[in-house]
Amino acid sequence: MTKRSYMNAVVKGLKSVEDVDVVLFDSNLRNDEKLSCTPMTDLGDDTKRKRIYVRLLLSIDCRETTSAALDTVNLAMxxxxxxxxxxxxxxxPVVGEWETYLPALEHAKxxxxPTTIHCGEVPNRKEIQAMLDFCPQRLGHVCCLDDEEWKKLKSSVIPVTSFLFLAFHYL
Structure with missing residues (x-):
């Protein structure tokens, strides 16, 4: 199974849901055309139907090659x-090298x-610096930063999602 066939199956599955209205986010729309996030669809006759708004991120796995990572970015586009x-x-986080994915992340930029990067799951100073320098739209984890890296992160105003229980698996 390829990423493309997997994603096609995911989208097909989402579109086939009958219990709720599934609205797939369209990144091509201008801001004034984007979805109004109403949780219900009014079907008239006092009938309302639940609605879910779906947004998907395609993953570049640290085990992948540069070519595979570029393919993922092109598929996202x-x-x-x-x-x-x-x-x-x-x-x-202990597999792969930052330089392997950087061309794909730069291509995405x-x-x-938008890019989300899992950063600082393990104390790898060189990689953490490079990830902070890249300045993605969001960072995940960031539980192994030193004081200087925290200062840099705070000044960059990059949003962070942290799941500490996941990171401890690798420590």
Whole structure:
């Protein structure tokens, strides 16, 4: 199974849901055309139906090659009208090298595709510095930063999502 066939299956599955209205986010729309986040659809006759808004991130796994990572970015660009809103760099933090994914992440930035990077899951000073210098739209984890890295992160105003219980698995 390829990433493309997997994502096509995910989108097909989401579109086939019958219990709620599934609205796939379209990143191609201008801000004034974007979804109004109403949790219910009014079907008339006092009938209301629940609605869910779906936004998807495609993952670049740390085990992947540069070529595979670039393919993921290109697939994200192709699927912007099918709920895909960005790229996520994730996986085992002790596998792979930052330089392997950097070309794909830079390509995503050039295309205007938002990036989320799992950073600082393990104390790797060189990689953490490079990730902070890249300045993604969001960082995940960031539980192994030193004082200087925290200062840099705070001054960058990059939003952070932290799941400490996941990171301890690798320590």
């Amino acid at each position: 192709e699927m912007k009208d099918q709920g895909v809103i960005g790229i996520d760099l994730s996986g085992n 050039e295309l205007g595709i």
